[in-house]
Amino acid sequence: MNIALVILAAGKGTRMNSDIPKVLHPVGQAPMLAHALRAGAELNPDRIVVVAGHGAEAVARAVHELDESATVAVQNEQLGTAHAVAQARPALRGFSGELVVLYGDTPLLQADTLQRMVAARASHDLVILGFEAADPGRYGRLVMRDGELERIVEHKDATDEERAITLCNSGILSCDCDLLFDLIDEVGNDNAAGEYYLTDVVELARRRGLSVTAIACDESQTLGVNSRAELAAAEAAFQARARAELLANGVTLLAPDTVYLAFDTVIGRDAVIEPNVIFGPGVTVESGALIRAFSHLEGCHVSRGAIVGPFARLRPGTELAEEVRVGNFVEIKNAVIDAGAKVNHLSYVGDASVGARSNIGAGTITCNYDGVMKHRTEIGSDVFIGSDTMLVAPVKLGDGAMTATGTVVTRDVEPGALAIARAPQLNKPGRARKLMDMLRVKKARLKKETP
Numbered sequence: 001m002n003i004a005l006v007i008l009a010a011g012k013g014t015r016m017n018s019d020i021p022k023v024l025h026p027v028g029q030a031p032m033l034a035h036a037l038r039a040g041a042e043l044n045p046d047r048i049v050v051v052a053g054h055g056a057e058a059v060a061r062a063v064h065e066l067d068e069s070a071t072v073a074v075q076n077e078q079l080g081t082a083h084a085v086a087q088a089r090p091a092l093r094g095f096s097g098e099l100v101v102l103y104g105d106t107p108l109l110q111a112d113t114l115q116r117m118v119a120a121r122a123s124h125d126l127v128i129l130g131f132e133a134a135d136p137g138r139y140g141r142l143v144m145r146d147g148e149l150e151r152i153v154e155h156k157d158a159t160d161e162e163r164a165i166t167l168c169n170s171g172i173l174s175c176d177c178d179l180l181f182d183l184i185d186e187v188g189n190d191n192a193a194g195e196y197y198l199t200d201v202v203e204l205a206r207r208r209g210l211s212v213t214a215i216a217c218d219e220s221q222t223l224g225v226n227s228r229a230e231l232a233a234a235e236a237a238f239q240a241r242a243r244a245e246l247l248a249n250g251v252t253l254l255a256p257d258t259v260y261l262a263f264d265t266v267i268g269r270d271a272v273i274e275p276n277v278i279f280g281p282g283v284t285v286e287s288g289a290l291i292r293a294f295s296h297l298e299g300c301h302v303s304r305g306a307i308v309g310p311f312a313r314l315r316p317g318t319e320l321a322e323e324v325r326v327g328n329f330v331e332i333k334n335a336v337i338d339a340g341a342k343v344n345h346l347s348y349v350g351d352a353s354v355g356a357r358s359n360i361g362a363g364t365i366t367c368n369y370d371g372v373m374k375h376r377t378e379i380g381s382d383v384f385i386g387s388d389t390m391l392v393a394p395v396k397l398g399d400g401a402m403t404a405t406g407t408v409v410t411r412d413v414e415p416g417a418l419a420i421a422r423a424p425q426l427n428k429p430g431r432a433r434k435l436m437d438m439l440r441v442k443k444a445r446l447k448k449e450t451p
Contacts, residue, residue: 010053
């Protein structure tokens with residue numbers, strides 16, 4: 001089956017009180033639009049069209065970063081959802097098959113729900129996605145009879161009996177592409193807002209004697225974000241779902257509610273995540289790894305048996321091999337740490353490679369930035385870096401090399417060599433006492449002079 005997606009992302013989101021287009025606000029550290037694209041991608045669509053409006057340039061940039069195959073159509077005037085879908089028609093010229101319409105501000109929609117909708121199309125001309133609302137409030141009600149959707153009734157127009165219905169309209173639908181655009185051509189704007197509503201296609205289809213039905217999903221999947229409060233609710237729901245999935249897949253979360261995940265976080269079974277760990281985008285943690293408390297990981301890969309933290313930061317480009325140890329108050333960026341190596345405390349390793357079984361002493365810094373360009377530090381296998389060593393890149397240390405504590409390394413160290421580069425210590429008897437007396441006199445004088 002050929003499938004096309006139309007994702008509506010034109011809304012301004014006035015209640016967000018933001019200069020950022022609504023669909024670009026993050027949930028799980030990714031734009032809400034990314035979640036919609038990921039759910040739709042499970043259908044293996046032949047075409048994807050995102051309809052942008054407010055902040056169209058920013059939305060278009062995000063779309064192309066997220067999916068280069070997607071096309072952006074622009075709704076210059078906000079004239080309703082049917083009008084928005086109509087803007088996708090030129091991008092779908094020549095397409096024949098199923099058209100699924102979803103929204104860029106519903107980040108919790110699941111791929112299997114869309115798959116159920118498409119499957120239901122085998123026996124119906126038009127399928128609407130509904131949800132059982134705990135509090136139907138002012139949602140449009142789906143009036144069903146014998147498996148058919150008779151009509152959508154807006155709250156203000158509903159009878160008391162219809163308002164008692166808890167199956168509500170999400171606005172998401174699936175239909176043959178040509179048929180849907182044919183129906184949209186008949187949609188009018190004779191309403192208080194003067195807009196063209198996509199929900200009107202249900203009545204138009206029924207008039208033609210077409211088969212229309214609705215399938216239901218959990219209410220959380222249809223949560224639309226229109227305010228900061230709803231964005232916070234979507235984030236909380238996303239985190240709860242992501243944590244539950246990890247627990248079900250064999251990951252230990254010692255304090256689940258304190259662990260924050262990104263939309264693409266991957267963690268293997270038997271990994272252990274201690275409290276207050278934050279995962280940014282692009283993190284993979286293999287089975288059996290341990291991420292200790294208060295660590296922050298982003299754009300990195302942690303291999304089996306590695307231990308990270310507590311209070312560690314792994315930045316983008318970090319690769320930790322098996323059995324690596326990264327300890328407290330260590331920051332690693334764009335670096336490869338080979339098997340069994342240790343960077344246990346109070347160090348910065350950036351733009352570097354550290355060979356197998358090497359030990360990086362406390363207070364070590366790879367001085368990788370000269371104010372204009374970044375430079376690499378290459379540390380071989382079985383190297384011992386003494387505490388408080390400054391490695392001024394570009395520099396290489398051969399296998400089995402060693403640096404003395406407090407050394408500033410400015411040139412390569414051959415394999416097996418010991419590098420010592422520090423000023424000789426000079427002790428001056430009695431000088432400390434004289435210096436302190438002098439400073440106290442100066443402080444007292446300054447105190448008298450201050451009004």
